[in-house]
Amino acid sequence: MNQPASAYFLEERHDPNETHTLSVLVQNEPGVLARVIGLFSGRGYNIESLTVSETESQKHLSRITIVTTGTPMVIQQIKHQLDRMIPVYRVVDMTLTGSSIERELAMVKVRGGGDHRVEALRLADAFRARVIDATTESFVFEITGNSSKISQFIDLMRPLGLVEVSRTGVAAITRGPEGM
Amino acid sequence: MTDKSHDPNQMTGAAMIVRALIDHGVQHVFGYPGGAVLPIYDEIFQQSEVEHILVRHEQGAGHAAEGYARSTGKPGVVLVTSGPGATNMVTPLTDALMDSIPLVCITGQVPTHLIGNDAFQECDTVGITRPATKHNWLVRDINDLAKVLHEAFYVATTGRPGPVLVDVPKDVQFATGTYHPPRKSDVHISYTPRVKGDATQIRKAVAMLANAKRPVIYSGGGVINSGPEASQLLRQLVEATGFPITSTLMGLGAYPASGANWLGMLGMHGTYEANMTMHDCDVMLCVGARFDDRITGRTDAFSPGSKKIHIDIDPSSINKNIRVDVPIIGDCGNVLGDLLQVFKAEAKKPDIKAWWQQIAQWRARNSLSYRKNNDIILPQYAIQRLFELTRGKDTYITTEVGQHQMWAAQFYGFEEPHRWMTSGGLGTMGYGLPAAVGVQVAHPDSLVIDIAGDASVQMTIQEMSTAVQFELPIKIFILNNQYMGMVRQWQQLLHGNRLSHSYSEALPDFVKLADAYGCVGLQATKPSDLDGAIKEMIAIKRPVLFDCRVAALENCFPMIPSGKAHNEMLLPEEATDEATAKAFSGGKALV
């Protein structure tokens, strides 16, 4: 094995990456999001999507949904590292539960006239996107679904006059009667 | 409304801080004053239960508290001001985080209404220290202060211990509120470290141990952190199983160096027998260690044929670097107790005579040997003499970072836990001197020696003054090779012997320096002087700076070259220029 002279072993392992969605229940207190994000940046983990909002205001609980990629060992590390933070109650790997529902909401602004306008409306209908704002030369569509469906819709809007997109990031929940 | 003026629990934030320290049994605080902590200093002035040790630099306070904590098992407490006081604490906090040392650091902060305004001596202390602490708090409301202080002590000392920081704005220190003594509800209910190991996993582990042909126990700093009982249990387990045992740098002393089953330290500068045993074993029991890169060498060639059991209180230590077969989450002492009980009840000592014979062959290589010299003091010899001449005394050893640290680990035999303080994870030069100050504060009548390097010692040399002020008779034993020896070694081995900036130019005259500080300076230049000078050092009941002039170009062996496996160690007698060049041949050839 040839590596440049170094005090460290430089060769990386190349296990295949997986994408996982994690739900993290945290105490909603100052700095908690900074802790979570700092963990990801500090340890070099990926964040594909991050969604956070208070979910139980009386108990000051927030739910953070993180979509991340990494080798199975890294994913396990991420869960343990999150779990050991003081304000973290629980970490659930939604991908491993096998029965989670994931949704994202996007608002998509499209500008144009004539055939493009008609085509945009027709596609929006097929994707069950709603028109939430309209002018004579533009629409804002609201679309909900899993991330790939939203990406697909955005790609279709591109040639029809896509102006801008605002996406919420992924929210996830398990099917069935049990909570996390 | 009731009249609260006579309620003894009504007090200012500053008073609450001192009161909380007392309630947590704190006897010593290491600190340095400044504008944002003056109310707390005023409270300290007016009481006598907590003694304040004034350092000369906040980093010194942090490392002193680390030494204090490591040698007592109690949390070390630090009090520093906002801004530069807080930023100077970043190194010791990170050091304590890496080595799992319980510290409680209280920082002053600018008044709440000025936070965010770039006020004088303002910095984002909680932001800066977030990745350097186990947890930290900014207390904006006097009503939260007592609770946060109690939680801080709890978090620092439970689970995997670590440093915490409480940032208290000056107006909160002045404000009056109600104090309450520590109570359970002060702690986040989300914080529930696991202490007891899973019984099924323990059974599995015992079955594995009982059937082992080539076992090894690999223990680490977690055993020390768990408390003296854990070390006792570890010794009993070694006795009950008859297994060989090695340890990380952080774990030295948990099993006695004079014990029959002791293989010496493992890892990059560990013994040949320890590393070969790790490499060829069939069952590895890792207790309170974390498979870090100085231990494993090349991970894909690390102990390839073994089943691995890993006891750790921190789930994130499991499968981080090395995949293990039987993880057991829990406190080392607690799990060792259970494991030992099950082993004694259900298993018997496996016959591993053949394995011991193999180990005896590795031992016979005598990997710590070095050639003797009658004219120049060799650093290994100096440590050996220091060890022999302090043997049987009530001694604590701290170190700086470099070759001298590795030689201390190799040649000083530790018989008990909590006697060895070194910066393992962060490798902080400048740790040892202030750590010795902290150890001596906790153990005023013991012999406390900082085994130092000529470069490292200059990083926190100002703490000599602290030692003098507080009559702390620490001994600073400098292995003066006039080099940043460890850097020079790597440059020789890996960078074509181009010794870029690793020569200790313009060293101070350490004997005169000692004199200037009001302590005693000693020097030894010849092997024949050494014993006499060491004895003199031990006899002096004041701080001593000992300038031990050692061979300048000695290198630290054995050594696992980076990117190599445990069975590819370079032994001292083999470390000819040619063999070394070959072992390190990588992208850059040696010239």
Ligand SMILES: Cc1ncc(C[n+]2csc(CCOP(=O)(O)OP(=O)(O)O)c2C)c(N)n1
């Ligand atoms: C604060 C800090 N800066 C830099 C280093 C990198 N470093 C590791 S060992 C070393 C040289 C130490 O020299 P000395 O204290 O004389 O010890 P020796 O190796 O000569 O025994 C250096 C610069 C470090 N560990 N810590």
Ligand SMILES: [Mg+2]
């Ligand atoms: Mg040196």
